[in-house]
């Protein structure tokens with residue numbers, strides 16, 4: 001690793017993300033000896049705190065969000081690297097003292113990671129202020145920018161944000177976060193597909209009947225209604241997480257694991273998704289959403305959606321990809337399911353008329369991380385077949401290796417200069433190109449499917465079941481069926 005000192009400057013450091021995710025991730029990397037030998041973490045925010053108050057807040061955050069990793073001894077060492085700088089994110093004058101403040105702390109050449117952990121309206125002002133304060137030049141060490149989601153509210157605002165960033169930073173300096181890509185199990189999709197030989201030959205239209213991506217959450221909008229009511233499930237989950245998962249499961253093999261080789265294939269895949277008719281969409285809101293504090297009267301914001309997508313390429317022609325996600329559902333569960341075609345000819349008379357199950361491969365992203373392959377076996381002492389399961393659970397296969405939080409991996413990658421798990425501007429724009437017309441259609445097209453309501457704690461509206469029934473299919477919850485109890 002580069003031995004130059006490194007400063008991680010977190011904008012919006014008084015917010016929840018810093019306490020909940022960033023500091024626990026950095027602390028874990030520190031105790032594993034993975035941070036650069038010399039480093040500083042500087043929190044930039046408006047509140048009139050001093051270093052000690054800021055550090056105390058972070059300590060409480062550690063105890064609340066990652067108590068198992070916390071040890072007073074390690075923390076006492078770690079916290080000495082943390083300081084606080086008070087300033088308004090969008091006041092250029094408040095950046096005037098920042099270079100001197102940092103120079104005193106750093107005392108020599110330094111690499112710097114600027115992390116935008118703020119509300120999105122501050123992204124452009126911060127970037128411009130960094131430019132004006134002359135904090136982007138790399139004569140003294142690298143300068144990188146990590147941008148949190150949401151990256152834009154629609155295609156136009158995403159393009160504006162990209163332009164504003166590129167006016168100050170080169171694309172190679174920019175790291176756009178999608179924390180789903182940092183999940184171990186999401187990273188494993190590429191390993192599963194391309195570190196093995198037996199799956200890829202059947203990973204196409206000749207063998208696959210349909211692919212399903214389910215991302216359900218049991219939590220409702222909670223205290224985030226102010227943000228959520230403006231975003232809705234399409235912007236909050238589909239534009240980023242679900243489409244990124246889809247690109248991993250469907251992309252062509254890259255020639256190498258280098259950031260651009262991987263990201264070229266992902267962008268190609270997203271660009272090949274066919275614009276979808278509104279008739280292939282379902283939108284829904286959970287009962288009680290309208291009563292949540294911060295939700296506009298009569299809000300038409302969907303908290304659930306299901307989509308049927310097609311990819312215009314040789315590999316996937318004719319194979320539907322069904323995606324669904326929502327809040328206030330029965331359980332938290334993220335899985336990708338590949339449903340294979342049924343055998344072309346059934347020679348087993350006794351079962352010819354029964355519902356012969358397809359082979360199903362389920363990739364469980366969370367919470368019971370693993371992979372399952374369902375296949376048919378002869379039930380003993382009968383001519384029947386039964387569905388059985390070959391299974392892999394992280395918990396039992398990698399005993400003693402707990403799965404690191406996505407932010408731990410992503411922050412380390414940004415420090416190492418590896419952008420493979422970060423989203424490039426072309427992918428972000430391709431995703432908006434697909435999602436924007438759906439949101440607009442729902443809002444403006446009288447022919448759009450109406451908003452339906454679902455019960456909190458259910459698996460979503462009946463309309464989502466019908467979307468698949470139309471194609472003689474059904475949603476599969478392969479991971480839940482085989483949860484490791």
Ligand code: BG6
Pocket residue numbers: 149217236237
């Ligand atoms: C965030 C969304 O990006 O992802 C939240 O804004 C959502 O609404 C969260 O709850 C889900 O992330 P995870 O890692 O808990 O599945």
